[in-house]
Amino acid sequence: MVINTALITGAGRGYGLELCRALVARGAHVLGTVRTAEGAAALAAACGEAVTPIRVDVTEERAGPTITAALTARDTPLDLLVNNAGVMTSGARIEEVKLADVDHLLRVHVHGPIICTQAALPWLRRAPQGTVVNVTSRLGSIDRIAAGIYDHLRISYAMRISKAAQNMLSVCLHRELAVEGIAIYAVHPGRLQTRMGSADADTDAAEAATRLLGWLDHHRREKLVAYIEPDRDELPW
Numbered sequence: 001m002v003i004n005t006a007l008i009t010g011a012g013r014g015y016g017l018e019l020c021r022a023l024v025a026r027g028a029h030v031l032g033t034v035r036t037a038e039g040a041a042a043l044a045a046a047c048g049e050a051v052t053p054i055r056v057d058v059t060e061e062r063a064g065p066t067i068t069a070a071l072t073a074r075d076t077p078l079d080l081l082v083n084n085a086g087v088m089t090s091g092a093r094i095e096e097v098k099l100a101d102v103d104h105l106l107r108v109h110v111h112g113p114i115i116c117t118q119a120a121l122p123w124l125r126r127a128p129q130g131t132v133v134n135v136t137s138r139l140g141s142i143d144r145i146a147a148g149i150y151d152h153l154r155i156s157y158a159m160r161i162s163k164a165a166q167n168m169l170s171v172c173l174h175r176e177l178a179v180e181g182i183a184i185y186a187v188h189p190g191r192l193q194t195r196m197g198s199a200d201a202d203t204d205a206a207e208a209a210t211r212l213l214g215w216l217d218h219h220r221r222e223k224l225v226a227y228i229e230p231d232r233d234e235l236p237w
Contacts, residue, residue, distance in 0.1 A: 012039020
C-alpha cells in the first residue's frame with residue numbers, strides 16, 4: 001500500500017509514535033495528534049520536518065475543526081487514518097466499576113474515532129486506497145470474552161465495553177464506506193510492552209508498527225474490512 005500522507009492520533013508516545021516513525025521512514029508525511037507539549041516535542045524529535053504535530057485532545061469539541069484545519073492546510077489526499085489514542089482504567093469486578101471511567105473510555109475509544117473520521121473523510125475520499133485503522137483490542141471480542149479466554153487478565157469493564165463499542169463503529173463504517181472503496185480495519189496491535197500493556201505483554205511497539213504496515217502492504221487490495229492482530233490472528237467480533 002502506498003502511503004504518502006497519514007493521520008495518527010495519540011502520536012506522542014508508544015505505538016502511535018512508532019507508527020509515525022515507521023511511516024516517515026517509508027517516505028510519508030504524518031500528521032499526528034498529541035495532547036501535550038511534551039508529546040509534540042517527542043514527535044518532532046522522532047520525525048523531524050516530515051511530521052505535522054496537531055496539539056489537541058481528540059475527545060474535545062474543537063478536535064474536529066482543528067484536524068480539518070491541518071488537513072486543509074496540507075491539502076493532499078489522506079491515505080491512512082489511524083485512530084490510535086487510547087486509555088486504560090481499573091474496575092475488573094462489577095462492584096469496582098465507576099461510571100465516570102466507563103464514560104471516559106467511551107469518549108476516547110468511540111467519540112474520538114468518530115470525530116477524527118468525520119474530519120478526515122473528505123481527504124480519505126480523495127485517496128486511491130483510503131484506509132481507516134481503529135486500534136482496538138482482543139478484549140473487544142464479544143465471542144472471546146463470552147468464552148472466558150481473557151478472564152485471567154482482570155481487565156476493566158470499561159476497557160472491554162469501550163473496545164467492543166469501537167469494533168461496532170468499525171463495522172458500521174465498513175457498511176457505509178465500502179461502496180466508496182474505503183477500507184476499515186479493527187486492529188489489535190499485539191500485547192504491547194507500553195504503559196497500557198497487559199500482564200502478558202510481550203511485543204515491542206516498534207515491531208507491532210512494522211507488522212501493521214507490512215500487513216497493509218499485503219492485504220489492503222483484497223480486504224475492505226477485518227478484525228485482526230496483523231500476521232498473527234483473525235479475531236472473532
